[in-house]
Amino acid sequence: MSFEPKQKIELDPPSNEAISLDYLSKCDGSHEGYPTYVAIKGTVFDVTGNKAYGPGGSYKVFAGKDASRALAQSSLKEEECRPEWQDLSDEYKKVLSDWFTFFSKRYNVKGKVEGATNQ
Template identity: 45%
Template sequence: MELTAQQLGAFDGTDPSKPIYVSIRGTIYDVSSGKGFYGPGGSYAVFAGREASRALGKMSKSEEDVNGNLDGLSEKEMGVLEDWEKKFQAKYPVVGRLAS
């Protein structure tokens, strides 16, 4: 399955009949099993239905960082992003790709 960023936004946890998705480096994960974290009011809800690579690398929950732009990230931040990616790969099923 391939989703645009706009389509991905529909999977932000606000509709209980839909799964919750988060994209990292263009890979979309179904994080519904982590609803307490990614659902509305959860500590990581800002990432739900969005491409979150930059924010994860920067360990940021700031709106302006929740995107896929990796320009200017330090080597350390890229390492942090890779660690997040490994955690997602181990914990959540891949459901598709973000359309470029």
């Protein structure tokens, strides 16, 4: 997996704002007036504008939630889109770490999931 985007992306400084699970759940691309967010390891990334995370998009299952476990396992199953990942094998943890790096080079960090214990 290549971590560097093809073209340099100017990102905003990361925010440490606490984002509630209720608010995050509305950021799934289907609620008008809300951005589209994906959380990984408790960090919330703004993927608004990337159609893949919107309604009908191939990665819409990740939007509006902490999808750490699903990303670690390269799974598109709704039931795997949850924050718990610590019990996974080192191989999966490496994949998750790679996804975190990939997102951090492409999307603005909007905050942390309130009360997250999976960082």
